[in-house]
Amino acid sequence: MKRFGYILFLMLAVVASVQAQQDTIYDLGEVVVSDSRLYKFSQNLKTETLKDSVLQRNTATLTDLLTFNSLIYFKENGYGMVSSPSFRGTNAAQTAVIWNGININSPINGQVDFNTVMTNAYDAVTIRSGGGSVQYGSGAVGGSVHLENRIAFDEDDSHRYQVRYGSFNTLSYNLRSQLSGKNSYLDAGIDRITSDNDYEYPGTGIRNRNGAFEHLNLSLNTGYKLDDKNTLGFFGMFGDSDRNFSGTLTAPASDKYADKNIRSMLKWTNTGRSYESELRIAYLFERYEYYADHESDRYTFGRQHSAIADYNLDYHISSRIKTSLLLNYTSVSADGSNIGDNNRNTLAVGLMADHTLSEHWKYGINLRQEFLNEFDNPMVFSAYTIYRVLPEYSIKANISRNYRVPTFNDLFWDTGGNEDLEPEHSMQYELGNILNFHPFRFTVNLFYIKAKDMIKWQPDTSGQWVPVNVASATNYGLELRGKYKISIGEHQLHFNASYAYTKAIDNNTDKQLIYVPYHKITGLADYSFRRWNAYYQFLMNGEVYTTTDNSDTVDAYMVxxxxxxxxxxxxxxxLTLGLRIANIFDKYYENVAYRPMPGRNFQFQLTYNIN
Structure with missing residues (x-):
């Protein structure tokens, strides 16, 4: 931690130097975003932001939200159980989750369980497709999911009280208050959901006997404008989850899993005429406990503490050229029943540049290099160009090199960890097309990912499973998205549809990777008239393979x-009263083999808003 202090001192010195050199006042505006890199250096990639009614329409977890509103495929070990994404055919550890600009993927297992993230605490959730290792570090390979809280000095207070009750004795409530003044802001919320989750597997007569779960999420975000140049913000979150783990069609279960997460971050923003400086100091904590028998007091555990200092300086050399300096120091300590007691320190330096050649054409180049940790750290980069061919048509192209470092489980697991592992590397190429004829918008994206040194657990000569850098994969595909929105008097109609074709080949076997569907389709039809609103949303997932030789499958389904x-x-x-009927056609379906999802079920919702 002594190194952490040195790096923090250096960052503060840089901030002070910038502030001393610039004394021109710059108006911060009414809203301060928590993740400026997402908006300033993601124009070259496909992004989709979900907010307002979309967040409220779906049930409380991030899995439920993104299953029907993104092209990410989710593997759930039964409803509400462990949920991991496949983004463009990559795995869960190759999808980064970014909380207010900070990467929160667990250093223990490399991923985030999307069923433990409650979406009501956020102002927006953004899906950023494509590599982002320069901006966000390890794991941002297939794409990243951004959880955003925004500080608003608009003197506009709002309060939301929401209660939901539905099938399987599922009860949830959300309380959130936002108080905004000319120079201050406070956002506090509480989310809780409990469920017996004892649904019947459609058509089988079998019930989900060990699936009960509960989640609690507390959030606190606040901001204070010191003057016209300086703003302080604090972002805080506490999560507590307790889940029994569902069994399968062929085997009952009695185990459970409990985990706690604490995230806190202090952010200082200083703005001048030609620069913006952001300093984030963050602390992340997670602890999990696994019980082989939920009625027993015996468990195994894992725990990690992360201290992060993150500095970003955006500087406008001219009206057409902007640059950004990135410094990040992360110190992680982790211990557990199977990984011992270990530490990792990483220093990252990045430089980003964006040049607008004309009102039609711009390009950018980004670089990142990491130091201090035990790996042979690759320099990662991205380069892009955007050209507006016509007012209604633009084309984008980008190339990036991305990476993922080994997890603590990969390195130190007591019955097979391998401390000689190297980071995974990948090259990604993407071509995007945007056609925008109001009220119609259509996008087409082509992508190609070549990954090597992928970490794979396999048996050694003695039969013990160990991780090694042997796997390589080639992913490529097509993504289409269309939107149409029109108003006729008091009638408002909104349609959107998305389609993804993904080929993800294990280069060693020439077979499709497991749990990667060739096809995924989502769609929404939304109708509003005066005080009424109705919607229909659907999802089609194609067949997926469940074995590496592609001999077994999970069938395609539409819900x-x-x-x-x-x-x-x-x-x-x-006051809004709502009814949601999920799986209205009572379809039997699985997204993980032998783990059925619920049939038709109901949810009543009562929401009281004060603005």
């Missing part, structure tokens, strides 16, 4: 949800 809402009173003081 659909239907919802209707009615708002009483006025918009600024409204």
């Amino acid at each position: 659909a949800n239907l919802g209707i809402n009615y708002r009483f009173f006025q918009r600024d003081h409204g």
